Amino acid sequence: MKPNEIDFDKLTFSFTQTRSMFVAKCNLGEEWESGELKPFENLNLSPAAVVLSYGQGLFEGMKAYRWDNGEIAMFRPEMNAKRAANGCTRLSMPEIPSSLFINGVKKVVRDNADYIPSTEQGALYVRPIIFGSGEGVGVAPSSEYSFIVYVSPVGPYFKGKLKPIKLVVTKDFHRAPLKGTGGVKAIGNYVPGMLPSSIAKSKGYAEVIYLDAAEEKYIEEVGAANFFAIIDNKLITPELTGSILPGITRDSVIHLAKTKLKLEIEERRISVDEALTADELFCAGTAAIIAPIGLISYEGKDYIFNDGNIGKITNELYNYLTGIQFGTSEDEFGWMAKI
Numbered sequence: 001m002k003p004n005e006i007d008f009d010k011l012t013f014s015f016t017q018t019r020s021m022f023v024a025k026c027n028l029g030e031e032w033e034s035g036e037l038k039p040f041e042n043l044n045l046s047p048a049a050v051v052l053s054y055g056q057g058l059f060e061g062m063k064a065y066r067w068d069n070g071e072i073a074m075f076r077p078e079m080n081a082k083r084a085a086n087g088c089t090r091l092s093m094p095e096i097p098s099s100l101f102i103n104g105v106k107k108v109v110r111d112n113a114d115y116i117p118s119t120e121q122g123a124l125y126v127r128p129i130i131f132g133s134g135e136g137v138g139v140a141p142s143s144e145y146s147f148i149v150y151v152s153p154v155g156p157y158f159k160g161k162l163k164p165i166k167l168v169v170t171k172d173f174h175r176a177p178l179k180g181t182g183g184v185k186a187i188g189n190y191v192p193g194m195l196p197s198s199i200a201k202s203k204g205y206a207e208v209i210y211l212d213a214a215e216e217k218y219i220e221e222v223g224a225a226n227f228f229a230i231i232d233n234k235l236i237t238p239e240l241t242g243s244i245l246p247g248i249t250r251d252s253v254i255h256l257a258k259t260k261l262k263l264e265i266e267e268r269r270i271s272v273d274e275a276l277t278a279d280e281l282f283c284a285g286t287a288a289i290i291a292p293i294g295l296i297s298y299e300g301k302d303y304i305f306n307d308g309n310i311g312k313i314t315n316e317l318y319n320y321l322t323g324i325q326f327g328t329s330e331d332e333f334g335w336m337a338k339i
């Protein structure tokens with residue numbers, strides 16, 4: 001679509017094609033090539049591509065914002081570059097250099113700058129992907145890899161006011177075991193969540209809360225967002241054991257809670273029973289930024305938090321974080337990268 005054909009006031013979280021994408025390749029055992037910007041188009045991929053049979057691949061998710069002063073800025077992109085590089089190692093792919101990752105992202109965002117909505121209308125969602133594009137039949141790493149960055153304008157997760165969401169704890173499905181790939185944005189981690197998620201949605205819940213696969217007692221994550229509880233003025237969030245995705249929003253929320261709100265932080269296991277006693281609950285990730293949790297259904301019973309309203313600390317954290325991201329408050333930690 002051309003930018004002038006898009007109704008920027010009606011954007012949702014769906015895909016809208018833009019002008020261009022960035023493509024770089026790497027042969028196994030060689031260096032990544034420097035890559036180039038190309039018109040957005042379908043890929044030419046062998047049916048025997050390793051990614052199609054074995055899911056050798058990962059993705060990243062980032063947002064580029066158009067500030068009211070006209071500047072374009074992204075939130076801590078070097079963290080996404082680092083996480084993608086770590087993921088490459090776990091998935092037997094050649095490590096992506098941070099400079100290539102950032103260069104690809106910046107080039108696509110600049111070339112598609114006229115697709116970026118205002119911060120009230122949403123953001124430009126940036127989707128880097130890295131996958132085994134070479135042919136193979138045996139279960140072995142691909143001989144060739146592709147790094148692609150494409151973008152899509154998206155609407156805000158919450159239009160207007162933050163609205164607390166309803167979640168259901170599942171004991172029917174697990175997201176990721178210890179020592180698996182839960183700590184990586186591996187493409188294979190996400191399809192298994194689609195069934196639990198659609199069952200939850202059909203019952204009126206926004207998402208599911210996953211428990212640890214070993215004891216089925218401790219909270220792991222909320223769909224594709226990290227989980228937080230406020231109990232007695234402490235911020236408690238599951239520690240990064242390997243099965244939990246190390247969210248960049250998570251890291252930022254912890255930093256803000258510590259430095260701005262002077263909260264005590266506890267990164268540790270948190271059982272469902274303990275979470276149900278919380279003063280406030282929320283989850284955090286790039287898509288929703290911060291989503292307050294108003295209700296949790298657990299073993300057939302509903303538990304309501306803050307009378308179903310947004311909690312004070314949750315709201316403060318949301319305001320601090322979005323103030324920095326939307327360019328309306330000072331970027332005191334140097335988190336924003338001007339594009």
Ligand SMILES: *Cc1c(COP(=O)(O)O)cnc(C)c1O
Nearest residue numbers: 224225226245247248249285286
């Ligand atoms: C991407 C993701 C998150 C959030 O990470 P951010 O870097 O904050 O966007 C949390 N959990 C899962 C499973 C994810 O895939």
